[in-house]
Amino acid sequence: MSSCCNGGAGWPEPVVRVQAVSDTCGATIPERYVKPPSERPSLLAPAAEPVNNIPVVDLSLPDADGTARAVAEASREWGFFQVLNHGVRPELLRRARSAWRGFFKQPADVRERYANTPATYEGYGSRLGTAKGGPLDWGDYYFLHLLPPALKSHDKWPSLPPTLRETTEEYAEEVVQLCRRVMKVLSRGLGLDDGRLQAAFGGEGGEGACLRVNFYPRCPQPELTLGVASHSDPGGMTMLLVDDHVRGLQVRRAGQWITVDPVPGAFIVNIGDQIQVLSNAEYKSVEHRVTVSAVEERLSMAFFYNPRGDLPVAPMVELVAPPASPALYPAMTYDEYRANIRQRGLSGKPTQL
Template sequence: MDCLQAWPEPVVRVQSLSESGAHTIPARYIKPPNDRPSPTTMSDSNVRIPVVDLSADPEHAVQAVASACREWGFFQVVNHGVDPALMRRARDVWRGFFHEPMEVKQPYANSPKTYEGYGSRLGIKKGALLDWGDYYYLHVRPASLRSQKKWPALPSSLRPTTDEYTQELVKLCRQLMQVLSTGLGIKEGRLHEAFGGEEDGACLRVNFYPKCPQPDLTLGLSPHSDPGGMTVLLVDDHVKGLQVRKADAWVTVQPVPNSFIINIADQIEVLSNGVYKSVEHRVMVSSTAERLSMAFFYNPRSDIPLAPIAELITSERPALYQTMTYDDYRLYIRKNGPKGKTQVESLKTVQN
């Protein structure tokens, strides 16, 4: 872990670049031509990720979620039980943090050792191309990692609001895990059990994408699949930015008010033996509007072996992935930053 003690070069806050008034972006943020957002790579705007009503008939909800996880790896949930007023407060306090003076934010600067705190890059490769965004990463579970002293003290309501919000999302994730298990044809508590039961993990990454003078040259977040178990994303309803890969096209997500965007991450792909898919996604930026998103990552306990669940292994569908721990797995993204689906693909026992 020695290589993860410090960033390889001084960290530049993207928000500072945005507010400098410059009309061009530094070369380190310019993506290769094939990786830039372009109208020619976007799919038909009428194609949308599924929307699931969690208050609907339970059997219908299970079928809808299972279908979305097999075909898309993404879906939106409405009527999910989390108070919309709490969702708005959570967004407001974190937007308030990013608009605090730099002398308030900088003491929370993070390192690549744990990523907890105020950050502006992923990966430790010197001279790497960077994404147009800042973030704040904090631990929620397990209790041994959770320390509100590492959460921002300003705005003054941030800590209690974030605490209430994340507790509600733990409940929602555990409910969704039951739905996901039932959709796989296994007992409803099986995925939660594979995550370590009450020793499951969770963290929150608040992403801030400032205005960009050349949004056609860069990305807020490069294509990647999430390394953990499941992600619950809260986005600004009025600013689109998230794109999901579907076949060879990028689908721009149309946010539904008061919804959460759910996506399957790599560990559930592994545990489901590839039945549920983690899917690449990326974030576009805008020249006219800033964007904030709150990604809640629900993860397995970090030190237990993870492999396809035994009930999902048959002679016709043998185990498709090697065993590993989440500790080993997430070290990859900390070293390399977002790199598509290269990590989960490397675990496959048979390469296509």
């Protein structure tokens, strides 16, 4: 039993590990992972598959205003962009990927020491949403709280591989600095002072941050399932590090699913629901999903940068001018918003957005 699931502590039913399902299911995946026909990916031949490099922004260019315009345009039109020359060391990106691959290669009993519960989601998990009998995605994950410091507990971080904790700490420090840098660019793109958007998050040191490392095992029927179902990110901004050689992220644009072609060494940045609210829909959080592969496993690291949990989030007053531009959203704390998302799981974009 330990090789395939845990007892489901806090969950409505036992939690099955997708790694174990992948190893034992043969040529047919269990029915719980099969998506309705309207949600299944269309896995076309490589020559016919719609692949697109979402906008790419070089953060090292000296034209700060030009960079802000490029980021703002991408955030309005796509909700996604890639950043190059971002300041996070390439060797640290390699070490972080390697360390977390090492965790998912640990024996099942080692991984199960860190099994998570719905109380905080922190730890080793295989499902989102707490509804009994709810849909399942083809992926396992590890979720960690990083900011505020009071929520960070190294006891909940894996001790194997031995380098994982130190590497994750270094990685988090550098990615937080990158997030703060991009927040300034996003703020300038709205015509506001560089620090305005950061202040709405609670200021530097007041924001929230967490990491979800996703592991997508090989799947014998990738045309029937998804690694992560369609959703928009509920937080503020996501800094995503993906496999350079295994594509899987798809972004919804004009009713079509576009497979993103990652630029080696880049981060993929996407706007979350909270920045859509703060920008009064100037910037868009966009639906996206993850496909899986029959021949290759895939790992990604999603760094979520969020407003302080108890801070009311509403359109910034500088962007509201009734009657032409009324506030489109009521104030709500991120803690309240996240609780609603966790109850229903990831399922499209919330209707109120």
